[in-house]
Amino acid sequence: xxxxxxxxxxxxxxxxxxxxxxxxxxxxxxxxxxxxxxxxxxxxxxxxxxxxxxxxxxxxxxxxxxxxxxxxxxxxxxxxxxxxxxxxxxxxxxxxxxxxxxxxxxxxxxxxxxxxxxxxxxxxxxxxxxxxxxxxxxxxxxxxxxxxxxxxxxxxxxxxxxxxxxxxxxxxxxxxxxxxxxxxxxxxxxxxxxxxxxxxxxxxxxxxxxxxxxxxxxxxxxxxxxxxxxxxxxxxxxxxxxxxxxxxxx
Numbered sequence: 584x585x586x587x588x589x590x591x592x593x594x595x596x597x598x599x600x601x602x603x604x605x606x607x608x609x610x611x612x613x614x615x616x617x618x619x620x621x622x623x624x625x626x627x628x629x630x631x632x633x634x635x636x637x638x639x640x641x642x643x644x645x646x647x648x649x650x651x652x653x654x655x656x657x658x659x660x661x662x663x664x665x666x667x668x669x670x671x672x673x674x675x676x677x678x679x680x681x682x683x684x685x686x687x688x689x690x691x692x693x694x695x696x697x698x699x700x701x702x703x704x705x706x707x708x709x710x711x712x713x714x715x716x717x718x719x720x721x722x723x724x725x726x727x728x729x730x731x732x733x734x735x736x737x738x739x740x741x742x743x744x745x746x747x748x749x750x751x752x753x754x755x756x757x758x759x760x761x762x763x764x765x766x767x768x769x770x771x772x773x774x775x776x777x778x779x780x781x782x783x784x785x786x787x788x789x790x791x792x793x794x795x796x797x798x799x800x801x802x803x804x805x806x807x808x809x810x811x812x813x814x815x816x817x818x819x820x821x822x823x824x825x826x827x828x829x830x831x832x833x
Contacts, residue, residue, distance in 0.1 A: 584718030585751055586671075587664045587774035588680035590653070590785045592646050593687040593747035594809070595715035595824075596639045598725040599703035600690040602630075607698065616702035620709070626702065629709060629826065638710055638814050638824055639728040641745045642807040648800075649746055650682055652792030658682075659780035663773025670758035680751075680781065685718035686711075687747060689725040696763030700756045711824040719749045735818055742818055743807050748786065750778035 585591050605617035614626055622631025630637070658680045671677045688703050707717045724747065734740030752775045757766035766772075793801050812818040814825045 584675065584685045584716055585683040586675050586678055586680060587668055587751055587754060587772060588658065588660055588777040588781055589675075589683050589718075589751045590658065590680070590781050591683045591685055591687070591719040591749050591751065592650055593685065593719065593749070594641060594643045594646055595686040595707075595711055596641075596721075596724050596728055596747060597686065597688055597707045597710055597715060597717065598636050598638070598690070599688045599706050599717070600692060601634060601637055602706065616698065616705075618699075618702050618706065620706065626705065627709065633814055633826070635813050635815050635817070636725050636729050638715075638822075639725065639732070640809065640811055640822070640824070641728075641747055642743045642805060642811055643809045644807055645743065645746065645805040646684060648805050649748075649789045649792065650684065653682060653785040653788045656682075656784050656788060659777040659784060661773045661777050663771055664777055665773075667758075667770075667772045667774075670761070672759065676754070676758075680777070682785065683718055686715040687719050687721055687724055687749060688717040689721045689723070691722060693722065694720075695755060695757075695767040697756045714824060719751060720755055721749060724749075729813075732813055732817060741804060742811055743804055746789075748782075748789075750781050752778040 602621060603619040607617040610617055616626050619626050620628060620630035660680055668677050686707065688707055704717065707715050731740050731742060731745060735742040753772045757763055761770060810820050810823045812820065814822055816822050
């Protein structure tokens with residue numbers, strides 16, 4: 584979905600580790616992961632119980648608008664990052680950094696490797712009824728969004744004005760011939776400094792665009808054309824993800 588030093592803009596943020604967890608060595612060979620959705624008994628079953636922070640969806644029209652302000656920005660890169668990307672056989676991992684519309688995965692655990700990455704890919708798709716595809720990982724975004732949701736419920740925050748922008752400082756899965764352990768602890772991927780630079784390179788024209796179009800567009804807000812909020816519909820409206828769409832209930 585994205586590569587090193589890319590700038591990502593999410594519509595969905597999924598708390599991927601909010602599940603039952605077993606050590607993969609304790610669940611036998613029938614399962615490919617030790618993560619099982621709450622209330623379910625197998626990894627591919629939809630959750631049967633919810634805390635409310637599993638998924639947040641933000642304003643897709645706003646996302647498209649602000650991305651247009653930065654579409655011509657030349658992103659920063661480094662020779663080390665460019666060389667490391669070439670170790671991957673497939674696109675987009677082996678391509679230059681870009682602006683990417685995709686989704687985010689939040690986990691308290693800083694994870695690495697294809698086993699967890701694939702499991703969280705699958706959960707992201709499952710919990711959003713096949714809509715979301717994560718391309719950026721985070722540890723704090725779901726907590727921040729829950730705080731903003733409560734602010735919106737108290738009429739102190741406009742949830743429709745949230746932008747989820749994140750840069751990719753490193754890969755969550757290694758290329759061939761490098762182990763996840765080596766990737767996390769002993770590999771210089773070269774993406775950290777360019778990712779910091781790209782936050783400013785992309786963020787500044789977005790701020791300038793908002794200021795320049797404040798009176799005609801942003802003062803009243805960019806109207807959302809999609810559902811925004813949490814899995815419970817706390818702010819009103821019907822979620823386009825979650826148990827009701829999944830199970831086909833009215």
